[in-house]
Each structure stands twice: as C-alpha cells, then as structure tokens.
Amino acid sequence: MWFLGFVLLLLKTAIVLTILLGLAAYLILVERKLLGRFQIRFGPNRAGPFGIWQPIADGIKMILKEDTIPQGADRVVFKYAPAVVATVAILIAAVIPFSRDAILWGYDIPMVISDLNVGLLYVLALSSLSVYGVALGGWASNSKYSLLGGIRGAAQMVSYELPLGLSLVPVVMLAGSFSLVDIVNAQACYPFVVVQPIAFVIFLIAAVAESKRLPFDLPEAENELNAGYHTEFSGMRFALYFIGEYVHMMVLGALVAVFFLGGWRGPWLPPVVWLVLKALMVPFFLIWTRATLPRLRYDQLMHFGWKLLIPIALLNILATGAVMLWLRG
Amino acid sequence: MAGNEVNILRAFYEGVAGLASAYRITLKHLFRKPITEQYPEYKRPLPARSRARIILTRDADGDERCVACFLCSAVCPVSCISMESGEREDGRRYAQWFRINFARCIYCGFCEEACPTLAIQLTPDFEFCQRDILKLVYEKEDLLVDHGGKNAEYDFYKHAGVAVKGDKGTHYQEAAPVNIKTNLP
Numbered sequence: 448m449w450f451l452g453f454v455l456l457l458l459k460t461a462i463v464l465t466i467l468l469g470l471a472a473y474l475i476l477v478e479r480k481l482l483g484r485f486q487i488r489f490g491p492n493r494a495g496p497f498g499i500w501q502p503i504a505d506g507i508k509m510i511l512k513e514d515t516i517p518q519g520a521d522r523v524v525f526k527y528a529p530a531v532v533a534t535v536a537i538l539i540a541a542v543i544p545f546s547r548d549a550i551l552w553g554y555d556i557p558m559v560i561s562d563l564n565v566g567l568l569y570v571l572a573l574s575s576l577s578v579y580g581v582a583l584g585g586w587a588s589n590s591k592y593s594l595l596g597g598i599r600g601a602a603q604m605v606s607y608e609l610p611l612g613l614s615l616v617p618v619v620m621l622a623g624s625f626s627l628v629d630i631v632n633a634q635a636c637y638p639f640v641v642v643q644p645i646a647f648v649i650f651l652i653a654a655v656a657e658s659k660r661l662p663f664d665l666p667e668a669e670n671e672l673n674a675g676y677h678t679e680f681s682g683m684r685f686a687l688y689f690i691g692e693y694v695h696m697m698v699l700g701a702l703v704a705v706f707f708l709g710g711w712r713g714p715w716l717p718p719v720v721w722l723v724l725k726a727l728m729v730p731f732f733l734i735w736t737r738a739t740l741p742r743l744r745y746d747q748l749m750h751f752g753w754k755l756l757i758p759i760a761l762l763n764i765l766a767t768g769a770v771m772l773w774l775r776g
Numbered sequence: 777m778a779g780n781e782v783n784i785l786r787a788f789y790e791g792v793a794g795l796a797s798a799y800r801i802t803l804k805h806l807f808r809k810p811i812t813e814q815y816p817e818y819k820r821p822l823p824a825r826s827r828a829r830i831i832l833t834r835d836a837d838g839d840e841r842c843v844a845c846f847l848c849s850a851v852c853p854v855s856c857i858s859m860e861s862g863e864r865e866d867g868r869r870y871a872q873w874f875r876i877n878f879a880r881c882i883y884c885g886f887c888e889e890a891c892p893t894l895a896i897q898l899t900p901d902f903e904f905c906q907r908d909i910l911k912l913v914y915e916k917e918d919l920l921v922d923h924g925g926k927n928a929e930y931d932f933y934k935h936a937g938v939a940v941k942g943d944k945g946t947h948y949q950e951a952a953p954v955n956i957k958t959n960l961p
Contacts, residue, residue, distance in 0.1 A: 485802050489810045739802040740795075 459560050460541075467540050470723070471693040472502040478693075478734050485738035512682035517589055520679065524587035529677075529684040532580030532691035535573050539698045542566040544628045546711050546718040558711075558718075559628055566627040567619060570702060571612050574657060578604040580691065581659075581666060585676035596675025599745070600659065600666030606752040607656035607663070613760035614649035617767040618706050631710035638709035645763045647707045649756055651729070654699040656752070658692060660733050662740040665748060700729030824926065827883045828902035830876055832895055832916065833925035840920065841895035841932065844871040848887030848896050856880035857887060857896075868933070874916040879909050893932035897925040 476491065476498060483490025491498035516525055546558035563569050578601050585597015619625060621642065622633035633639075640647045656663040667675030677688045704710055704725035711718035713725075743751070813820055822828075835841050844861030856879075862872040887896045906912050924930070934948040945952040 481806070484806050484810065487805055487808050487811050489812050489814070492814075735799065735802060738805075739798045 455556065456560065459558075463540055463545070463560060464537065466723075467537065467694060467697060468690070470727075471690060471697050472506065474693045474697060474730055475505070475689070476501050478730070478737075481731070481734045482738055485735070506686070509686035510683055514682040514684065515679075517679045519589040521587040521589070524583050525679075526684070528580050528584035528587055529680060529687035529691070530580075531583070532577050533687045533694065535577040535580065536691045536694040536698055539570055539573050540694075540701070542569055542627050543698070543701045543705055543722075544631050544710060545722050557628070562626060562628045565625045567615060567625045567630070570627075571608070571615075574611065575604070575608050577691070577695070580688075581676050584680065584688070585666075588676075588679035590679050592672045592674070592678045593676050596666045596668075596672050596678070599668075600676055603656060603659075603663065603665055603748060603752075606749060607653045607756075610649050610752060610756035610760045611653035611657060613757065613764065614646040614653060615706060616760075616764045617643050617646050620764075620767055620771060627705050627710075631705055631712065634709040634712060638707060638712075640707040643707065643763075643767070645759065646767075647703075649760050649763070650706065651703065651732070652756065654703065654729065655733060655736065656748075658695045658699055658733070660692075660696070661737040662743050663748060664742060665745060668742060696730045696733060697726060700726035703729050822900035822902075824900065826900040826902075827885045827888075827898040829878070829899050829904055830881070830887070830914075830919065831897055831899055831921045831925060832874065832919045833897055833921060833923065835893075835931045835933075836924060836929055837931070838922075839868075840870055841893045842871050842874065843869040843893055843895070843932070844874075845869070845892065847890040847892065851886045851890040853884060853886065854880045854882055871916060874919060876914050876919060878904070878912040878914060894925070894927050894930050899925075 479501070480490035480498065491501045494500040494504045516522060541560040542563050544557075544559040544562070549556045549558055581600035581604070582597045585593040585595075585600065588594070618630060618639055621639060622630040624630060624633070659666050665675075666672075667677065669675075672678065677685055680688060701722065704722055708725045708728075710725075711722040713721035716724075832840070832842055842859075844859055846859070846861070849855075849857040849859060856877040857875070859874040860872045861869055863869050883898065885898050888898050891897075904912075940947055944950075
C-alpha cells in the first residue's frame, strides 16, 4: 500500500514539475513577446512560428555555454547559490492544491503533492530562504556589483517579507487554517479578494518585490549594477537564477490564486485550467508593470515597505479581526 | 485637520490616477501594430550615399578612373588598401594591382573623400560577409565595375593631368581670364 502511495506521489511530483517548468520556460518567451508588443516591436519570432522554439534554443545555449568561475570567488558557495534560488522556488509548488480530490477505484486522492497543515508558514519560510541564494551568490562572486546586488536583495527581501506575511494573516483568520487546501475550501462561496482587497493589493506588491521584478528590481538593477547578484554567473548557473525567478513568478501567481482568487474553483472549465489561468494573471501583471513603471530609488523602496505597507497591513489585520468579532456578535 | 485629510485623500487619488494612466498608455501600445522592419524579408532601400562595399568606377569613356595616386591607401586609418602603380603608353597612370582587405575596412569613407578622380566609391551594398576571412580580400577584378558610380559624367582628365593645349580660358570648364585693368576707376 505504501508503495502505491509512493508511486502516486512521484507521479504527481513529476506532473507538477513538468507543468511548472514548462510554464516557467514559456513565461520567458511570453514576457519577451509581450514586452516587445508593449514597445511596438515583435519580440522573438525567428525560432519556429511565433518563436515557439526560443526557450528550447535558449536552454540548449545555456547548457552548452562555458561555466566561468571568477578568480577569488568562494567556489563552493558560488556553485551552490544558484541552486538555492531555483530549488526554493520549485519547492513552494509542493503545497499548492491544483484540483478537487479525485476518487480512483474507491481511493481518495488529494490533488496536491503535500497537504501540510502549516502550508502557509512553509511557503513563507521557503520564500525567505530564497534570499540566501541571492545574498550568497552576490557575496561569493568576489565582485562589487554582485555584492551590492546581494546586499540590496537581502535588505529588500527582509523588508518585504513582513508585509507579505502580514497581508496573509487576515486570510488565515478568515479560513481558520494554515493549510492551503483548507484556504481554497474556505473560498467555496466567494474568493477572499472580495472581502480582503487591501490584503490582496499588499500581497501583490510584496510579491513583486519578492520576485525582484520592476519596479523593485534593485538587486539586479541593470543600469547601475550590470546585473546585480548574478553578474558573474554564466551558463547553467545563470540559467538556474533565471529559472528560479520565473518559477517564482509562476508560484507567486498560483499563491495569489490560492489565497485571494479561490484557487482552482471556477465554473465550466476544469479546475487545473482555472488555477493556471488565475496564476498567469500575476505574471502578466508583472510584465505589464515592467513595461510601465520605472525603478524605485532605494530609500523610496524602504520607505514604501516599512512606513506604508506594514502599517496598512497591521491595520487591515485589526479591522478584519474587529469585523469578525462584530459579525459573531 | 479636516483640510489635511482632504489633502491626503487628494494626493492618494492623484497618485493612483497617475499610475493608472501609465498602465493605460502601455496597454494601448500592446494593441498597436509593431513598427519593426523584418530584415531578411523586407530590405529597406538605403540612401545612395550610405557607406558599405567599395567599388572602383570607370569614367564616361569606359577607362579606369584610378590613377594609383596612393591617396586612399595613405588616408585609410586601418591600412586596408594596397596597390602598385603602373604607366600606360599614353602616359596615364593606372593600378597594376589593387587590393582592399574588407576584413579590416571600417567603412569610414575617407578613401572616397581623398580620391581626386572619384575612382574609389562606397556603395550601399553591405551584405557580403563570409565565413572564411580570406574571402574578404578583394582584388582589382572584384572591385572594378563597368559604370561611373555616383558621378558618372565626371572625368578627371578633362580637368587636369594633361597638358593644356589651347589659350587661357579655353580649357574644359575653365573660367575666362579676367582683365585686371577693368577694375580700375
């Protein structure tokens, strides 16, 4: 029996990984195409029709590239830092429920790799861990640009971790559980974005900062720091940072869907399609933002996080609690 | 206090409206037709004076214009032009061989400016890259063309380089001599 469960787990993991990495790879193409169209260009359109082979070509190129390690770099840390970013981003996908429970031959199969009862804390913990990849990668490169990028990344992600966590407290209060499956089930009548628009906005902004995207891309600010913390990385290690960033975008999209948009719930279409559609809304918004907004100054970034987002998130928790108490009578 | 709150609300509204208008403008661009010219399918007609592949032109009579004066070779900043001069029976100079190394050429157009006979000219044709770098060394027979290029009618030897046979003012396009006495009061 345990063997069957093991096989099932492996099967689910394989499917989720394939879909997640495939989506992330094609998200790169979608981003380049969309950015092109935003700037009245075509974007990549040479590799196959509409450039559909572009991610594969890029992947092959990345694998075949020389793997350079700069002189004076901390070799061990330098080698493992990119893996941290990618691994952590992929691991978050383990707790995202992607469909209602399936019933096969009388067995109840939960459509989530792992229904942790502290799923939300697991997500936040992993989200914080990815800063290690950035900070260590920046430090290990033995380059001032990388170091500056790494330090900025660490400071920024620590600052935006707080509003990210605080904006989810009302969600937990409403759902009464840390489990992502329970949170989705609690949104059976209406998605939480209806009652928690402020938390939704705060989570979205903090998520943008977490995924180091414009206007919060100070750790990799191209025109100040070359490429920030991954300046010195090349070949597959650079690709790992890249994959990590795009998987992070997809996962954050899925998390926004789970926490605020009702997860896989939706009429007519199959649940998985609903989840993917909802999850893709966030990357699209991020790309749109990238085409629209300029980068924040560093003090503005800190000011915005500490003096605006955190107080509003705290007030939101207070108001949610008060309303819940009042409704209960 | 009340006025202050109104100010904060107005600032909030203006901030959000400003952001929203920025998003609206970028979204509008998303649905515009791209202005990209897709190069290999569409080749933009280049101006006649754009600087690319170099040619050696002939004058209106079909003679080679180049007189092997070495000015282009001297002015070339990357020294990619080399030649050897010779002399015909009628005393006119010509290049025995003429070689341009396009692997070094930077298409600055100095040679064209230096040329007194308008022999060496740059053309808009830029699509002649090669895998083998030695194939970019062009000899005289590769460079010489059968037309006059940009100024087809020009003929250096009508202006200079030959002995003046007639009287003052009779040479090709020469102004009539001025009578210096007519300026007197």
